[in-house]
Amino acid sequence: MAATRLIVMHVNKGKTIAQCLKDRTDYAMNEEKTDQGTYVSSYACNAEIADKEFAESKREYLRITGRRPKGDIIAYQIRQSFKPGEITPEEANRVGYETAMRFTKGEHAFIVATHTDRAHIHNHVIFNSTNLDCDRKFRDSWFIALALQKLSDLICLEHGLSVIKPRKPGEREKRTTYPKKESIRARICEDIDAVLAKEPADFEEFLRMLKEQDYEIKRGKHPAVKGKSQKRFIRFRSFGDGYTPEDIEKRIRGEAEPERADDAPKKRWSKPKRDFDLLIDIQEKLKQGKGGGYKRWATVYNIKQMAQTLLFLQEKDIRSYDVLSEKANGSSARFNELSQAIKDAEKRLGEIAVLRTHIINYAKTREVYVAYRKSGYSKKFFEEHREEITLHKAAKDAFSNLPDKKIPKVKELNAEYAEVLAKKKSAYAEYRQAKKEMQDYVTAKHNIDAFLRAQENEQERKKQREAR
Numbered sequence: 001m002a003a004t005r006l007i008v009m010h011v012n013k014g015k016t017i018a019q020c021l022k023d024r025t026d027y028a029m030n031e032e033k034t035d036q037g038t039y040v041s042s043y044a045c046n047a048e049i050a051d052k053e054f055a056e057s058k059r060e061y062l063r064i065t066g067r068r069p070k071g072d073i074i075a076y077q078i079r080q081s082f083k084p085g086e087i088t089p090e091e092a093n094r095v096g097y098e099t100a101m102r103f104t105k106g107e108h109a110f111i112v113a114t115h116t117d118r119a120h121i122h123n124h125v126i127f128n129s130t131n132l133d134c135d136r137k138f139r140d141s142w143f144i145a146l147a148l149q150k151l152s153d154l155i156c157l158e159h160g161l162s163v164i165k166p167r168k169p170g171e172r173e174k175r176t177t178y179p180k181k182e183s184i185r186a187r188i189c190e191d192i193d194a195v196l197a198k199e200p201a202d203f204e205e206f207l208r209m210l211k212e213q214d215y216e217i218k219r220g221k222h223p224a225v226k227g228k229s230q231k232r233f234i235r236f237r238s239f240g241d242g243y244t245p246e247d248i249e250k251r252i253r254g255e256a257e258p259e260r261a262d263d264a265p266k267k268r269w270s271k272p273k274r275d276f277d278l279l280i281d282i283q284e285k286l287k288q289g290k291g292g293g294y295k296r297w298a299t300v301y302n303i304k305q306m307a308q309t310l311l312f313l314q315e316k317d318i319r320s321y322d323v324l325s326e327k328a329n330g331s332s333a334r335f336n337e338l339s340q341a342i343k344d345a346e347k348r349l350g351e352i353a354v355l356r357t358h359i360i361n362y363a364k365t366r367e368v369y370v371a372y373r374k375s376g377y378s379k380k381f382f383e384e385h386r387e388e389i390t391l392h393k394a395a396k397d398a399f400s401n402l403p404d405k406k407i408p409k410v411k412e413l414n415a416e417y418a419e420v421l422a423k424k425k426s427a428y429a430e431y432r433q434a435k436k437e438m439q440d441y442v443t444a445k446h447n448i449d450a451f452l453r454a455q456e457n458e459q460e461r462k463k464q465r466e467a468r
Contacts, residue, residue: 002095002161004152006145007077009126017058017074021051024075028113028124039089039114041097044132047111053128054109060134069137076138078103078125080152084194086161089114089121095159096123099152107131108138119194150311157307163314184230189239191215196251203249309447312440324448328441335438338431345424352417355398359410362395364388 011020029040029047045053054075062068080096087095096112104110110127129138153163191213200206207217210225216233218224223245224233237244242251318324368388375381382389399407 002083002152002156002163003081004099004149005079006148007079008073008140009075009077009129010071011074018051018055020074021054024077024126025051025111028077028111028126030113030115033115033117034113035089035116039093039116040111041093042109042111043097043101043106044109045111045128050109050111050126054130057109057128057130057132057134061130061137064135073129073137073140075126075129078127078148079122080125081120081122083162084119084121084197087121089116091159092121092123095155095161096125099123099148099155100125100127102155103148103151104138118191119197120190153311154307157310158304163311184227185234185239188215188225188227188234189243192239192243192248196248200252202252203245206248206252305447306451309444312444318444321448321452324441324445328438328445331434331438331441335431335434338427338434341427342424342431345420345427348420349417349424352413352420355408356410356413356417358395358398359407359413361391362399362407365392365395368392 009020009024011017012023015023025047029037031037034040040047042050058074078096078100080092080099082092082095093112093114096114100110100112104127108127108129108131110125113124113126115122115124127138131137156163192210195206195209195213198209200209207219207223211217214228216226218226218233222235222237224235226233236248241247313319313324316327318327365388368385369392372378372381372385372389399405
């Protein structure tokens with residue numbers, strides 16, 4: 001489960017670009033946090049002097065473009081945190097590297113530093129805002145953090161890791177917008193969860209174990225905690241439900257598993273609801289990731305395609321096969337309905353255009369045809385006026401096929417043509433959206449069908465092996 005954030009890096013007041021870059025990269029590559037630099041990787045730069053190379057690229061950018069952007073962003077940081085116990089430092093570094101490479105499209109140098117000093121392994125990815133050619137900057141936008149989170153989720157699923165399931169529409173956007181600063185309270189809550197996971201015997205042992213995590217403890221009527229970077233103690237009761245001294249004691253005794261409140265800190269200990277859940281079933285299969293059974297299953301099915309399907313189902317909050325089938329059938333029916341409406345409109349537009357042409361031709365050639373008739377249908381007269389007479393006959397034949405044999409007026413046809421054309425344009429605008437929606441749902445259903453068939457085949461083979 002990777003929680004991902006994108007943080008912009010500006011020049012701090014009173015410091016140079018080089019000094020700011022060095023501060024950021026030194027913290028990211030801290031040997032105490034990265035197992036003596038074991039879990040540091042880089043792309044298109046030397047990690048040990050990345051700050052100098054980034055700074056030099058900015059001088060080259062100025063020389064090439066002559067631009068000095070106000071409030072210039074010197075670098076970006078991707079912070080990618082994983083669920084405790086789910087990933088090794090080596091794999092976390094690979095996931096961070098792949099995330100950075102796909103996010104920057106290989107156009108920006110970056111370093112990936114994997115920190116192992118906390119219960120949750122996490123990556124600090126710092127990439128240069130200036131591209132490798134030193135002629136452009138990374139294009140920041142309002143929804144770029146959301147795009148990063150979705151990419152990170154996709155890569156995690158491809159590596160057999162879990163992802164955070166959005167609880168409500170819009171929650172993902174809140175989680176991925178640029179943070180003003182790292183939440184100290186959220187970090188403390190994470191460490192409290194990690195200590196409780198070790199199952200302390202009582203509250204006193206919990207405090208002792210938390211103290212071993214470099215926290216200062218204040219006892220008394222209102223117990224409080226303070227980390228290294230904090231200036232003041234924070235009372236446990238201020239962290240919200242699940243983190244008051246009383247709630248912690250209940251959790252130690254196994255008596256409480258409260259639901260997460262919308263405004264409470266993140267609680268990774270909340271038990272997920274487990275009815276029949278298509279999303280969980282698929283994700284559990286993806287998380288198997290390393291065994292022989294998984295490899296056999298992956299040969300039957302494209303794992304990347306399955307990851308994309310899972311993200312699509314999560315976004316649409318589809319948790320059962322019946323709902324997916326209903327959505328696929330409904331979207332297909334709507335697409336076919338709009339497609340037929342557009343075809344009918346195009347057919348009618350063609351009919352109106354032809355009929356309008358016949359009416360105009362009939363009016364233009366009427367006098368010639370009357371003269372032709374008065375000539376006793378003379379062959380000589382016909383040869384002299386072949387084109388006019390032919391057009392007139394074609395118009396008369398067309399009129400004879402009209403349902404009421406009544407010739408409409410050109411003005412009426414023009415009005416109908418404009419009305420039908422407007423309906424076609426309106427339907428076509430919805431048609432494009434309906435087509436994409438239909439393709440998404442039908443593709444997802446096709447992928448899930450393949451997944452379920454693979455599951456059934458695997459179970460059948462297992463039964464056959466057991467019967468022998």
